[in-house]
Amino acid sequence: MSVATFTVTIHMAGDIATAKAFLRNDCYQRGLCVTVAPETFIYSGGEEEGFSIGFVNYPRFPASPEVIRARALEIAEKLIVSCCQKTALIVDPEQTTWLQIDPPGARK
DSSP states (O other), X not given: OOOOOOEEEEEEESOHHHHHHHHHHHHHHHTOOEEEEEXXXXXXXXXXXXXXXXXXXXXXXXXXXXXXXXXXXXXXHHHHHHTTOSEEEEEOSSOEEEEEOOOTTOOO
């Protein structure tokens, strides 16, 4: 069995164990398969640990690029909150999205 290739990757700082626990629950409920890998982010003025989450058009659970993108965006938004972060980067072959949300109770 095969499907058209399409990938999306979320890059985010935060605790990888928290991300894995969240993903186990989400994937179990919705028929989704993702990869999770540790990452080190080095930037001007600092460095922090985080992770990447890889989405593929998995033949067991095939989906359109639009559905895969939407799932990645939804999961990134929830993980930002779960991992106590403010941002995530979502990369696919056609676009890169910098997702930023204000944590609950943040001053505007």
